[in-house]
Amino acid sequence: MSLWKVAWRSIQQRALASALTAFSMGLGVALVVAVLVIYSVVEKSFRRGAQGYDLIVGAKGGKLELVLNTVFYLGAPVHNIPYDYYEEFTIGRFETAVEAAIPICMGHAYKGAPVVATVPEMFDKLKYLGEYKYEFLEGGNFTYDDHYGAVVGWEAARKTELKVGDTFQPVGVSPDGTADHEDEPFTIRGVLKYTGTPNDSAIFINMEGFFLCPAHTKPDSPAKRLLQLDKTAPGNPEKTGNVGADEDAPEAGSDDPSAQQVAEEHTGDPQQQSGHEKHAHHEHHKEVTAVLVCTDMERPQLAMNLAEVVNEGQDAQAVKPARVISNFLSSVVGNIELMLLVIAVLVVIVAGIGIMVSIYNSMSDRRHEIAVMRALGASRWIIMVVILMESILLSLGGGVLGVLLGHGLIGALSPTIYEETGVVVSALEFKWVELILIPGLIILATAVGYLPAVAAYQTDVAKSLTATQ
Amino acid sequence: MLELINVKKSYPEPDGSVLPILNIPEFEVAAGEEMALVGRSGCGKSTLLHTIAGISRPDSGNVRVDDWEITLMSESECDRFRAQRIGYVFQTFNLLSGFTALENVLLAMRFTGRRPNRDRARHLLERVGLGERMTHRPPMMSVGEQQRVAVARALANQPKLVLADEPTANIDTGHQQQVLDLLRESCREENVALIVVSHTPQVAEQFDRIDNLEEFNRVRAKK
Numbered sequence: 001m002s003l004w005k006v007a008w009r010s011i012q013q014r015a016l017a018s019a020l021t022a023f024s025m026g027l028g029v030a031l032v033v034a035v036l037v038i039y040s041v042v043e044k045s046f047r048r049g050a051q052g053y054d055l056i057v058g059a060k061g062g063k064l065e066l067v068l069n070t071v072f073y074l075g076a077p078v079h080n081i082p083y084d085y086y087e088e089f090t091i092g093r094f095e096t097a098v099e100a101a102i103p104i105c106m107g108h109a110y111k112g113a114p115v116v117a118t119v120p121e122m123f124d125k126l127k128y129l130g131e132y133k134y135e136f137l138e139g140g141n142f143t144y145d146d147h148y149g150a151v152v153g154w155e156a157a158r159k160t161e162l163k164v165g166d167t168f169q170p171v172g173v174s175p176d177g178t179a180d181h182e183d184e185p186f187t188i189r190g191v192l193k194y195t196g197t198p199n200d201s202a203i204f205i206n207m208e209g210f211f212l213c214p215a216h217t218k219p220d221s222p223a224k225r226l227l228q229l230d231k232t233a234p235g236n237p238e239k240t241g242n243v244g245a246d247e248d249a250p251e252a253g254s255d256d257p258s259a260q261q262v263a264e265e266h267t268g269d270p271q272q273q274s275g276h277e278k279h280a281h282h283e284h285h286k287e288v289t290a291v292l293v294c295t296d297m298e299r300p301q302l303a304m305n306l307a308e309v310v311n312e313g314q315d316a317q318a319v320k321p322a323r324v325i326s327n328f329l330s331s332v333v334g335n336i337e338l339m340l341l342v343i344a345v346l347v348v349i350v351a352g353i354g355i356m357v358s359i360y361n362s363m364s365d366r367r368h369e370i371a372v373m374r375a376l377g378a379s380r381w382i383i384m385v386v387i388l389m390e391s392i393l394l395s396l397g398g399g400v401l402g403v404l405l406g407h408g409l410i411g412a413l414s415p416t417i418y419e420e421t422g423v424v425v426s427a428l429e430f431k432w433v434e435l436i437l438i439p440g441l442i443i444l445a446t447a448v449g450y451l452p453a454v455a456a457y458q459t460d461v462a463k464s465l466t467a468t469q
Numbered sequence: 470m471l472e473l474i475n476v477k478k479s480y481p482e483p484d485g486s487v488l489p490i491l492n493i494p495e496f497e498v499a500a501g502e503e504m505a506l507v508g509r510s511g512c513g514k515s516t517l518l519h520t521i522a523g524i525s526r527p528d529s530g531n532v533r534v535d536d537w538e539i540t541l542m543s544e545s546e547c548d549r550f551r552a553q554r555i556g557y558v559f560q561t562f563n564l565l566s567g568f569t570a571l572e573n574v575l576l577a578m579r580f581t582g583r584r585p586n587r588d589r590a591r592h593l594l595e596r597v598g599l600g601e602r603m604t605h606r607p608p609m610m611s612v613g614e615q616q617r618v619a620v621a622r623a624l625a626n627q628p629k630l631v632l633a634d635e636p637t638a639n640i641d642t643g644h645q646q647q648v649l650d651l652l653r654e655s656c657r658e659e660n661v662a663l664i665v666v667s668h669t670p671q672v673a674e675q676f677d678r679i680d681n682l683e684e685f686n687r688v689r690a691k692k
Binding site: 001002003005006009010012013368369372373374375376377378379380381382461462465466 | 515516519522524525544545548549551552553557559563565566567568572575576577578579580581585622626
């Protein structure tokens with residue numbers, strides 16, 4: 001018979017008190033586990049979500065807002081940048097420095113799932129988690145010509161019950177979160193496979209169709225129109241390829257007198273002016289929320305300078321999502337984690353003191369039992385060790401219970417966490433730091449078990465035996 | 470086998486004075502001998518047993534058990550010696566209620582520092598008629614059965630001496646003789662010296678040697 005068994009039997013004898021003290025320890029440990037795992041998963045998810053492209057180019061303003069909005073679909077919509085700024089990355093001055101530039105337009109939703117207008121390259125050229133190609137569970141990607149084609153993320157498909165062939169109408173969302181208009185219906189062409197990224201919870205529509213909605217274009221300032229008319233003048237090869245694509249687009253903004261005046265002044269030809277106006281409206285009044293940029297790895301120097309060049313200009317800012325997330329995690333989330341961890345550790349210590357009180361209070365009832373063991377030949381040290389073992393068993397038992405509770409809690413809350421934040425949390429997500437709990441609990445148990453162990457050590461055998469005769 | 474020479478023991482009183490309990494010039498028990506130790510309540514019988522077992526240290530004098538001078542041993546040596554050489558049967562059985570009958574016997578073996586001999590523990594319990602109740606815990610057993618477990622436990626480590634402090638005091642008359650017979654037979658089989666403390670004349674009369682503590686304890690003789 002081992003001393004562990006002796007300690008275990010003592011625990012069994014005081015089953016209720018032991019269970020309650022172990023449970024209180026379990027709650028503390030569950031809290032520690034929950035904090036550790038949730039932070040770790042949040043951190044990983046944030047870092048993973050920001051992989052697959054090097055830069056996000058968006059409107060000047062908060063970097064974190066831009067990243068949270070464009071990568072994680074969180075927070076209020078940010079301001080937009082002109083569509084032609086996006087074109088700087090595809091056919092303009094930044095073209096040589098980038099491998100891919102994917103425009104996205106935010107601000108729409110369908111049944112709670114964010115709707116993102118983008119281009120087919122989103123799934124052809126970008127890789128999620130930095131290395132995996134997007135694959136489809138059903139159907140496939142939409143094409144450029146399929147203006148009202150859409151692709152639905154794995155989780156969004158589950159949530160909205162959209163499947164290939166279904167049509168839906170994205171609803172525009174105002175900054176205050178209310179629906180402000182409805183668009184033309186889009187048709188689901190494909191359902192993405194699970195990626196473990198925020199994209200799982202989103203629906204992606206063809207940007208061409210998005211821009212066909214009059215609400216998604218807005219008049220430019222007269223000065224800008226003048227610039228645009230210059231760019232779109234006949235003979236300018238930069239834009240001619242896109243004209244045909246715009247013919248189907250609804251005409252909007254032609255009733256803007258200031259625009260007409262600018263056009264007339266520029267060309268002097270009402271007919272030509274009308275054509276230019278139409279073209280300018282369809283091509284250049286468009287805006288995008290952000291551009292996801294993959295830099296050209298073969299030209300690292302150009303890529304390195306790209307962010308600097310963009311940020312030096314007045315039109316937009318370029319942020320490195322990985323760095324922004326890293327700063328965010330260390331400065332904000334890291335401090336919250338530390339604070340929660342301190343509270344959780346305090347709960348564990350309080351639970352440890354509970355174990356000490358429980359064992360110490362049991363000493364008066366157990367003096368006789370201890371005296372009997374001493375009379376049978378148990379040394380003071382053996383008695384002390386048995387009490388310490390009892391404390392360790394209670395703490396570790398509570399610890400194991402806490403780990404199970406903590407992970408159970410995480411598992412139970414994971415759907416809600418995913419719904420609310422897009423962060424995937426699994427009940428089986430273990431963190432190596434949890435292993436520290438074992439030696440930590442043993443040290444705590446030894447510390448809190450010391451006082452009752454000393455009380456047991458000092459038991460007067462003869463007196464305790466005589467008292468019960 | 471057991472020899473006490475000039476053993477004195479006293480306890481401090483709350484007023485600072487000292488209350489003498491034992492003053493025994495000489496006391497001997499031979500190997501395998503059985504004897505009854507009698508005397509009025511409070512005359513120091515339990516203190517004497519505690520002193521022999523090394524649970525209490527005498528203020529002076531020598532206590533030799535099986536040629537080992539236990540007054541010269543350290544406390545831990547004394548604990549180990551007690552576990553290996555002395556069996557103890559208590560008036561209130563003092564079985565550990567959280568343990569089964571078998572575990573109570575095995576626990577006594579554990580404190581010798583040697584690996585518990587499960588076969589011997591089973592054999593002893595069968596010997597006292599509890600072969601079918603080894604996995605039962607004390608609260609599930611009758612008082613007679615509990616005292617039989619206590620007898621088996623006292624013999625677990627093949628001791629040289631068994632000290633029984635009022636072993637039949639809490640047992641109904643019908644079972645008293647049964648337990649006493651069992652204790653004596655078991656000690657005979659194992660050639661163990663037995664000292665039974667009792668203030669029941671019917672119990673003491675069964676032994677060839679009956680010592681009255683009040684007669685050889687000089688503290689009491691003076692009173």
